[in-house]
Amino acid sequence: MGRPGSDTYDTIVIGAGPAGVMAALRASAAGHVLLADAAPLPRNKSCGGMLHELTQDFLREWGGVPESIVVEPRSVAFRYVDWDRDIRKVTDLSFVNVDRAGFDEWLLSLLPESVEVLGGAKLAGVTQDGEGVIARFGSGNDATEVRCSFLVGADGARSTVRRALGSGTAAAYVTLQDFVSLSGDLPPYFDCIYIRDVGAGFGYGYLVPKGDLAIVGSVFYPKTKRPSELQDRLLDTLRSRIPALGPSVRREACAALYVRSMADVVPGSGRVLLAGEVGGFMSPTSGEGISYALRSGSLAGAAIADAGSDALPAYAASIAPLAADIRRRLRWLPLMESRAGKYLAGSTPASIVSRVTRGL
Ligand SMILES: Cc1cc2nc3c(=O)[nH]c(=O)nc-3n(C[C@H](O)[C@H](O)[C@H](O)COP(=O)(O)OP(=O)(O)OC[C@H]3O[C@@H](n4cnc5c(N)ncnc54)[C@H](O)[C@@H]3O)c2cc1C
Incomplete structure (x- = not known):
């Protein structure tokens, strides 16, 4: 298993897809960032590209x-x-x-050197306490815990972070x-x-x-x-x-x-922000997801860098236009299906x- 180089970070981002890379890039403007993915990096995501x-x-x-x-x-x-x-x-x-694999590798190359990028690091769980967030990687003897002030869940459609928050699984x-x-x-x-x-x-x-x-x-x-x-x-x-x-x-x-309803769109909870598919950000009608992931990831990282302890309300406000776009598309869904x-x-x-x- 990939091991984080430190036991504390300002921000940990889970998932090195377009949402996670953008969140890490923006959050790195104001602190030490770990970007961790369960897959070896660069990854190979099944996609039309x-x-x-x-x-x-x-x-x-x-x-x-x-x-x-x-x-x-x-x-x-x-x-x-x-x-x-x-x-x-x-x-x-x-x-x-x-070529989607090439696209994801290029996105990673946009990150500043200060972002620690770690492949083969599967998140097992997330908890929050009064001081911040604890991310648990791996299992058994291989398990390791890392602390951070903010965590961005960008771990895709079957998110571990969203499950840990108890925000309902889409x-x-x-x-x-x-x-x-x-x-x-x-x-x-x-x-x-x-x-x-x-x-x-x-x-x-x-x-x-x-x-x-x-x-x-x-x-x-x-x-x-x-x-x-x-x-x-x-x-x-x-x-x-x-x-x-x-x-x-x-x-x-x-x-x-x-995405079935606006209940699937969740910006996060406490000091954990959800971006990309985890947060419900994807076109419900066309399945186009990359632009939603890039935009929501960027907004999540910017909220952490700019708003400090108010990151979640700042993020929730900044994604309002994206949420409105999803709401509008959802109205077409019954007809399209x-x-x-x-x-x-x-x-x-x-x-x-x-x-x-x-x-x-
Ligand atoms: C078959 C298919 C075709 C598509 N075609 C298109 C297309 O042509 N154009 C388009 O715009 N969109 C397309 N999409 C949608 C698009 O690929 C996604 O919406 C987009 O990649 C979502 O980005 P993301 O960053 O939210 O998550 P993802 O790109 O899914 O990245 C999530 C990452 O999280 C990691 N992860 C998961 N669990 C853990 C864990 N426990 N610990 C650590 N890491 C974890 C995964 O390894 C993964 O790398 C397609 C999707 C599919 C499935």
Whole structure:
């Protein structure tokens, strides 16, 4: 297990995803920071690697998305696909297409040297007392306790920090992604695919070219049975009409936050702040999470650096616009999840699909 170099820090950040890196970066303006992740770093997060315009805007402060992590086709337009009716609606929402592992490694490189970055350090529990926060890493003989004034939980959809706070655990989608070989080019689209008969629990699929490969992904509702079989069915169905899709070279399983109501959005408790998916910050309608993670992580770290003991109320106030954005998107969710809603876009002019997609 990775061991922290000190037994006290001003801030400990748990999770080295976009929320955690931004929280560590901002909090480091006012103290000694430990950024710890259970995975070896740099990590490999299962992801489509599609950077939304909001993410591109956010990253301008650091010179924008670096060329070295962009893959072909460099830019892809979001396209809605009603597979059964063979309808495709191209929107004007475009994403930068990146290698996600490269993106996460680049984010880590933005951290100042003063931030201690520790991989292979799994948080086991968190407690708070009158003087601050105690983080417990590892278990048995390997367990170690570290103190801090503030802790940021940025440990993703299945957060240990949120569970320890007793703030209720948000549900999670199950996701599967196959990287498939290609025998020809795919058009430069990020296809969001609705198909009726993949099976119970299947939400939607997506297809995006990624350099020499393509990603075919599925999003399943919580508790879906045998998602792997459904993913095989999706692949067979897509291959029947897209002959360029070859065999899978790799399959990844992951979890993604399933935001259902504003009760899922929780800024934290006491001296523990929650950022990224842990705090409920993700688009409930599109599954886009990187821009929410970057923005909420940055605000959490800034609140710690600027507001001291009032960090939590300062953070809760600063995330109000993000929370309002999630509230607005949640209103669309019942329609989007209904059978009729999933197919509505197929009968709607492309300009309107474009406008609605931007809002979602
Ligand atoms: C299959 C899939 C495809 C996606 N595609 C896109 C996309 O194309 N574009 C987009 O914008 N969003 C996408 N998302 C969402 C996006 O990846 C996430 O919303 C974003 O990474 C969340 O960032 P985060 O920092 O909150 O958490 P994460 O990136 O999930 O990072 C959490 C970190 O916490 C660590 N951790 C967990 N538990 C512990 C513990 N106990 N102790 C220490 N560390 C711990 C984990 O190892 C992990 O590194 C996708 C998600 C999935 C699952």
